[in-house]
Amino acid sequence: MTVRLGQPTDRKPPFKFSAFARVGFSDTDAQGIVYYGRYLPYFDLARVEYERHLGLLRREAVGKDFVMRASSVIYEAPARFDELLEVFVRTKRVGRTSVTNEYCAHRVDDDILMCTAQQTLVLVAVPERRPTPISDEYRRAVAEFEGADVALAVPVE
Numbered sequence: 001m002t003v004r005l006g007q008p009t010d011r012k013p014p015f016k017f018s019a020f021a022r023v024g025f026s027d028t029d030a031q032g033i034v035y036y037g038r039y040l041p042y043f044d045l046a047r048v049e050y051e052r053h054l055g056l057l058r059r060e061a062v063g064k065d066f067v068m069r070a071s072s073v074i075y076e077a078p079a080r081f082d083e084l085l086e087v088f089v090r091t092k093r094v095g096r097t098s099v100t101n102e103y104c105a106h107r108v109d110d111d112i113l114m115c116t117a118q119q120t121l122v123l124v125a126v127p128e129r130r131p132t133p134i135s136d137e138y139r140r141a142v143a144e145f146e147g148a149d150v151a152l153a154v155p156v157e
Helices: 036-053 136-149
Strands: 006-008 017-022 064-075 084-094 098-107 113-125
Touching: 006 036, 017 036, 036 064, 036 084, 036 098, 036 113, 084 136
Parallel strands: none
Antiparallel strands: 006 017, 017 084, 064 113, 084 098, 098 113
16 A cells, blocks of 8 residues: 655645645644644655655665755744644755755645745765765756756756
8 A cells, every 4th residue: 555645736836746744732832833843844744755756765875864954934824733734845956965945834724824944955974974965866856856946056967
C-alpha cells in the first residue's frame, strides 16, 4: 500500500507541490492556537514529501547531509487544534552548496493563509562539517520539476 502525504498541485502558483498536516493537541499553546515553533515540523514534512516525490530523498546522503542555515517565518493567522493544513513547498534557488525553499501554509476549510516561510539548507560533508557541492542529479531533478521558477547558480549539464 502506498500512502501519499503530499502531491503535485497547481492551486497556488508558483508552488507545484503540497503536503497535508493536521494540527495535533500537542502543537497548540495555552491560548489553544498552534505554537509558532510547531510550524517548522510542518515545513519539514512538506519538504521531505517534495524530495520523495522528486526521487531525491537520501540522494545526497552518502557522507553528506543537508543542515539548516537560515529559517524565517511570517505568521498571518492562527491555526487551532484538529484543523487540516495544506503546506505548499517549492525550491526557489539551488546554489553551489545550498538550497532555498519557500513555504506557505493554508487552512484547508477556508483557504486562509496561516504563514509563509523561507529556509536555506547547506549540503555538508558530515565528517568535516564543511559545505560540499550539490550534485548535478539533484539540480536536474529540481530544475525539471520547477522549470523556470527555480534559480540555478550552477547550470544543469
